[in-house]
Amino acid sequence: MVRILALFTFVLLNLGVFAQPLASGIAPSANEAAIARIDSATLNLRNKLYTFVDPGELNIYGFDLRDIPVYSDSVIALRLSLLETEIPLEYNAQVRSYIDLYANRRRGLISKVLSTSQFYFPIFEEVFDRENVPMEFKYLAVIESALNQKAISPVGAAGLWQFMPATGRMYGLRTDNYFDDRKDIIKSTEAAVEYFKNSYRIYNDWLLVIASYNCGPGNVNKAIKRAGGKKGIWEIMPYLPKETRGYVPAFIAAVYVMNYASEHNIYPAQNSMYLHLDTVIVDNHISIQKLAMAIQSTPEEIRLLNPSLKKGIIPFNPNGVVLTLPYHQAVRVAALRADTSFQSQVNEQWLALSTKEKSVQTAPTNKVVYKVRAGDNLAKIAKKHDVSVAELKKWNKKTIKGGKVNKGQKINIYPNRA
Numbered sequence: 001m002v003r004i005l006a007l008f009t010f011v012l013l014n015l016g017v018f019a020q021p022l023a024s025g026i027a028p029s030a031n032e033a034a035i036a037r038i039d040s041a042t043l044n045l046r047n048k049l050y051t052f053v054d055p056g057e058l059n060i061y062g063f064d065l066r067d068i069p070v071y072s073d074s075v076i077a078l079r080l081s082l083l084e085t086e087i088p089l090e091y092n093a094q095v096r097s098y099i100d101l102y103a104n105r106r107r108g109l110i111s112k113v114l115s116t117s118q119f120y121f122p123i124f125e126e127v128f129d130r131e132n133v134p135m136e137f138k139y140l141a142v143i144e145s146a147l148n149q150k151a152i153s154p155v156g157a158a159g160l161w162q163f164m165p166a167t168g169r170m171y172g173l174r175t176d177n178y179f180d181d182r183k184d185i186i187k188s189t190e191a192a193v194e195y196f197k198n199s200y201r202i203y204n205d206w207l208l209v210i211a212s213y214n215c216g217p218g219n220v221n222k223a224i225k226r227a228g229g230k231k232g233i234w235e236i237m238p239y240l241p242k243e244t245r246g247y248v249p250a251f252i253a254a255v256y257v258m259n260y261a262s263e264h265n266i267y268p269a270q271n272s273m274y275l276h277l278d279t280v281i282v283d284n285h286i287s288i289q290k291l292a293m294a295i296q297s298t299p300e301e302i303r304l305l306n307p308s309l310k311k312g313i314i315p316f317n318p319n320g321v322v323l324t325l326p327y328h329q330a331v332r333v334a335a336l337r338a339d340t341s342f343q344s345q346v347n348e349q350w351l352a353l354s355t356k357e358k359s360v361q362t363a364p365t366n367k368v369v370y371k372v373r374a375g376d377n378l379a380k381i382a383k384k385h386d387v388s389v390a391e392l393k394k395w396n397k398k399t400i401k402g403g404k405v406n407k408g409q410k411i412n413i414y415p416n417r418a
Contacts, residue, residue: 063265068104071263079263080256086134087206089252090234098246098253103264109146114261114268116147120160123185123277131193134206139254140192140213143247149183150307158182161192171195178315184308185324186279207233210251215244277305278330281320287386288314289415294336295329299386299415313386372409381405385415 063069076099077091102110117138124138144162145151152158156165159182165175171191173181181187192213199209202217211233212220223239224231237245257264282291288299291314303312305324314321325333370381378389378400393400396411405411 058262058267059265060262061265067265068107069264076256079260080252083255083259085136085255087136087210089255091252092234092249094246094249095252095256098250099256102253102257103266107264107266110257110261110266111269113142113147114258114266115270117142117258118268119277120147120149120185124189127186127189127193131190131197133193133196136255137192137196139258140210140251142254142258143250149185159188160185161188163188163191167195178310178313180308180310182308184306184322185277187308203231205231205233207248210248211240211244214247215241219244276327277324278327279322279324280330280333281322282314282333283317283320286314288312289386291333295325295332297325297329311384313383368413368415370411370413372405372407372411374407376405376407378403378405381411381413385413387413387415 061069073091073096076096080089080091083089120141121138124141125135127133128135128137141147141160145160147160149160151160151162153162157163158165158168158180161182163171163173163182165182168175168182168188168191171194173184173187173191175182181191195213196209199212199217200206203209203212203220208220208231219241220236223236226239227236230236233248237248257266261267288302291297292299292302299312302323302325303309305326309315309321314323368385370385372381378392382389382392389403392411392413393403395414399409399411
């Protein structure tokens with residue numbers, strides 16, 4: 001890959017034009033067009049052959065760390081036109097303003113999103129490919145949540161795709177005291193795709209689908225009516241709700257910046273997330289602590305990958321609970337389940353590892369001091385921290401008398417020892 005990128009750099013140098021501020025114009029010059037086409041060819045080759053590239057290799061222009069390149073409108077428009085997509089990516093002043101926002105003032109955010117996209121985009125793409133939805137919809141999650149699986153808006157929308165509770169339930173996303181499927185990667189993506197497909201049946205226009213995702217089909221229909229029946233997104237734009245008028249331009253800008261980040265001297269941030277995940281089914285007979293120990297993980301890692309578990313525990317569900325785990329850990333769970341008794345296998349490993357730990361460490365660690373709240377009891381506290389009532393009593397022999405606790409009372413909990 002280094003040789004390929006070096007070749008394109010050599011061509012750019014010999015063109016006598018290297019990424020630099022360019023004068024705006026109606027049409028790109030021959031040199032500008034050449035640069036854009038080479039950028040696009042490099043981009044396509046990079047995406048098809050390599051899933052991850054070191055940031056140093058991405059800096060094909062030799063930018064200094066603080067350089068913020070500026071390009072003419074004609075170059076940006078041409079670059080957009082070179083992207084292969086079913087969705088028309090028109091360039092105008094509104095789109096330019098969002099490109100400037102992302103490529104200049106929000107550079108740190110784009111760097112972070114480029115990194116997390118390596119984790120989320122393959123999952124999105126698998127669902128989109130299966131359901132025949134344009135791949136560019138993955139960038140909608142960028143402007144919805146900045147690829148933050150735990151994101152919650154001020155009005156209560158949640159997850160990567162920012163579903164409101166009622167809309168989520170319409171698309172099969174469970175939201176109750178224990179589950180919030182809006183934060184489940186696969187379930188929420190499948191729900192979003194179903195929304196896109198339903199909306200496309202109405203409008204037969206992907207940009208109108210995107211607008212409806214933000215403000216609802218009712219507002220899009222009103223805008224079409226006020227525009228005299230015209231159905232082009234730019235024709236109905238003045239009649240859309242104020243917050244939606246920037247939504248499609250923001251989407252197009254996100255597509256551009258995510259594809260041409262290197263050309264703007266923006267690269268993926270360091271990322272320790274797993275790139276290969278799988279799902280497994282477990283039930284509430286096993287605690288997260290025991291499962292983590294059995295698969296050589298940690299409770300924190302399991303909870304991080306499964307934010308749809310609202311209380312951080314595996315609640316009862318007659319059909320089991322689907323967990324997302326790194327592939328090598330999911331394989332381990334599958335191997336355990338293949339034995340006659342998954343629970344007994346886990347318990348044996350738990351006992352063996354706990355005994356080994358106790359031989360080198362006699363005192364519990366990672367203590368949490370919990371202050372009892374109104375309405376608390378031992379069972380409720382134990383469930384919240386995924387430990388047992390017996391363990392709470394053992395850890396607090398001097399302060400817990402008769403199995404009762406009082407508001408304001410402080411008790412010691414050792415969640416990693418459960």
